[in-house]
Amino acid sequence: xxxxxxxxxxxxxxxxxxxxxxxxxxxxxxxxxxxxxxxxxxxxxxxxxxxxxxxxxxxxxxxxxxxxxxxxxxxxxxxxxxxxxxxxxxxxxxxxxxxxxxxxxxxxxxxxxxxxxxxxxxxxxxxxxxxxxxxxxxxxxxxxxxxxxxxxxxxxxxxxxxxxxxxxxxxxxxxxxxxxxxxxxxxxxxxxxxxxxxxxxxxxxxxxxxxxxxxxxxxxxxxxxxxxxxxxxxxxxxxxxxxxxxxxxxxxxxxxxxxxxxxxxxxxxxxxxxxxxxxxxxxxxxxxxxxxxxxxxxxxxxxxxxxxxxxxxxxxxxxxxxxxxxxxxxxxxxxxxxxxxxxxxxxxxxxxxxxxxxxxxxxxxxxxxxxxxxxxxxxxxxxx
Amino acid sequence: xxxxxxxxxxxxxxxxxxxxxxxxxxxxxxxxxxxxxxxxxxxxxxxxxxxxxxxxxxxxxxxxxxxxxxxxxxxxxxxxxxxxxxxxxxxxxxxxxxxxxxxxxxxxxxxxxxxxxxxxxxxxxxxxxxxxxxxxxxxxxxxxxxxxxxxxxxxxxxxxxxxxxxxxxx
Numbered sequence: 001x002x003x004x005x006x007x008x009x010x011x012x013x014x015x016x017x018x019x020x021x022x023x024x025x026x027x028x029x030x031x032x033x034x035x036x037x038x039x040x041x042x043x044x045x046x047x048x049x050x051x052x053x054x055x056x057x058x059x060x061x062x063x064x065x066x067x068x069x070x071x072x073x074x075x076x077x078x079x080x081x082x083x084x085x086x087x088x089x090x091x092x093x094x095x096x097x098x099x100x101x102x103x104x105x106x107x108x109x110x111x112x113x114x115x116x117x118x119x120x121x122x123x124x125x126x127x128x129x130x131x132x133x134x135x136x137x138x139x140x141x142x143x144x145x146x147x148x149x150x151x152x153x154x155x156x157x158x159x160x161x162x163x164x165x166x167x168x169x170x171x172x173x174x175x176x177x178x179x180x181x182x183x184x185x186x187x188x189x190x191x192x193x194x195x196x197x198x199x200x201x202x203x204x205x206x207x208x209x210x211x212x213x214x215x216x217x218x219x220x221x222x223x224x225x226x227x228x229x230x231x232x233x234x235x236x237x238x239x240x241x242x243x244x245x246x247x248x249x250x251x252x253x254x255x256x257x258x259x260x261x262x263x264x265x266x267x268x269x270x271x272x273x274x275x276x277x278x279x280x281x282x283x284x285x286x287x288x289x290x291x292x293x294x295x296x297x298x299x300x301x302x303x304x305x306x307x308x309x310x311x312x313x314x315x316x317x318x319x320x321x322x323x324x325x326x327x328x329x330x331x332x333x334x335x336x337x338x339x340x341x342x343x344x345x346x347x348x349x350x351x352x353x354x355x356x357x358x359x360x361x362x363x364x365x366x367x368x369x370x371x372x373x374x375x376x377x378x379x380x381x382x383x384x
Numbered sequence: 385x386x387x388x389x390x391x392x393x394x395x396x397x398x399x400x401x402x403x404x405x406x407x408x409x410x411x412x413x414x415x416x417x418x419x420x421x422x423x424x425x426x427x428x429x430x431x432x433x434x435x436x437x438x439x440x441x442x443x444x445x446x447x448x449x450x451x452x453x454x455x456x457x458x459x460x461x462x463x464x465x466x467x468x469x470x471x472x473x474x475x476x477x478x479x480x481x482x483x484x485x486x487x488x489x490x491x492x493x494x495x496x497x498x499x500x501x502x503x504x505x506x507x508x509x510x511x512x513x514x515x516x517x518x519x520x521x522x523x524x525x526x527x528x529x530x531x532x533x534x535x536x537x538x539x540x541x542x543x544x545x546x547x548x549x550x551x552x553x554x
Contacts, residue, residue, distance in 0.1 A: 010531050010532040046535060053508045059411060061411075066393050073423045077427070268439045270443070294450075
């Protein structure tokens with residue numbers, strides 16, 4: 001006769017077992033004195049634990065009324081909006097310099113084989129996007145020069161095909177942009193500085209390890225949201241991202257994305273941020289999740305153009321990096337996992353994405369409306 | 385939704401404070417952080433608020449601990465040690481006894497691995513096995529195993545501690 005293992009008895013006592021499991025256990029216990037005694041001793045153990053832990057409590061106090069919490073929430077919201085507005089102004093000056101720097105790579109001739117790709121990938125003309133936050137201050141100090149005028153004209157001539165999409169001067173850019181831009185007439189968007197993993201003569205040489213699309217792994221099963229836990233990311237983590245981001249609740253994120261936001265199964269979600277996409281309809285979404293260790297992992301999902309732009313951003317200091325990154329393509333959408341983890345851990349996480357069927361390299365190569373296949377950059381094994 | 389959150393607040397606030405207290409060892413801090421947790425719940429409107437709340441609480445407590453270490457305020461944590469803190473001013477010998485008991489249990493808890501501690505405290509805060517599993521990344525089946533071990537170790541450590549005490553005083 002098999003006796004009931006200890007952990008099962010604990011689960012039973014804790015009422016964590018199914019009805020049928022309980023019935024099984026109870027009928028066994030009725031017949032088995034050993035297990036009866038075991039159950040009793042485990043029940044006693046559990047009670048003892050509870051009473052010991054009860055000693056570890058602060059002096060009981062009456063909970064403040066819920067209104068206090070609501071008031072605090074209201075105050076925090078006002079504060080946050082104000083801070084974001086202030087930061088946007090400071091940051092737009094930075095971007096003027098940043099954009100110029102970022103587009104240097106564009107002027108370098110791409111490798112032959114990827115030439116078609118890089119042209120096809122070029123989206124609309126560059127648009128200035130206000131950045132968010134404190135790092136901006138540092139960058140502004142470091143690079144106060146306005147974007148050189150020549151860059152503008154060169155850009156236009158280098159990408160005649162792309163300039164067609166001139167219509168894309170989309171979203172409202174705050175008045176600060178025109179103020180800081182000075183010489184800028186056009187609204188522009190930073191073009192991904194690197195495509196296809198090559199690292200030509202860019203001003204700052206960086207080892208780029210290209211990772212081909214992860215082929216052939218099984219599509220992640222669409223999972224229900226088991227836990228949507230949101231806390232605050234590690235300090236400063238909020239500020240890594242370019243552009244204006246709204247933090248949204250899980251419900252809002254779902255309705256904005258039209259489906260569940262891409263994320264890794266099984267990890268608590270710490271924050272969801274959303275940014276309107278300039279190119280396509282669906283917004284750019286970043287889901288931050290937290291590991292046991294405390295590290296924050298981000299899953300970024302959006303159109304290829306938007307996500308590439310985000311990744312191409314150069315942080316002001318090493319601290320504000322996106323960490324290591326790995327990515328995969330799904331048609332015209334791109335999924336990126338970033339975090340301060342070894343690259344292969346990040347790659348493994350792709351297998352745990354809830355993001356629906358992931359196309360293999362072959363699928364993407366098949367003729368579709370989306371641009372021709374391209375290898376995406378990442379990961380980097382060095383902080384930006 | 386706000387109603388739901390308010391209800392959650394009424395039913396779990398004390399457990400959240402206690403949960404936090406066992407991490408930051410400062411009653412005032414624990415209350416403040418507990419408030420903060422619910423403020424964020426209002427901001428984020430999570431799907432599964434109960435488990436969410438404890439996850440956030442754990443994160444806040446962890447950030448707090450890291451910040452304190454970074455600013456070299458290690459002494460703050462020690463100062464918060466229940467062995468040193470009278471929480472109410474009762475009779476003098478009552479204080480000593482309470483604090484000793486607290487200190488003994490705290491020592492026993494410290495004898496557990498962080499993972500075992502976390503699972504034990506979450507369960508004590510009222511979370512279900514599935515909730516604990518998601519929060520800690522364990523499989524649901526492993527929760528029972530971990531609790532079994534954690535409980536045993538807590539009791540054993542406490543008993544050994546008590547025995548040691550007696551030996552020292554006899």
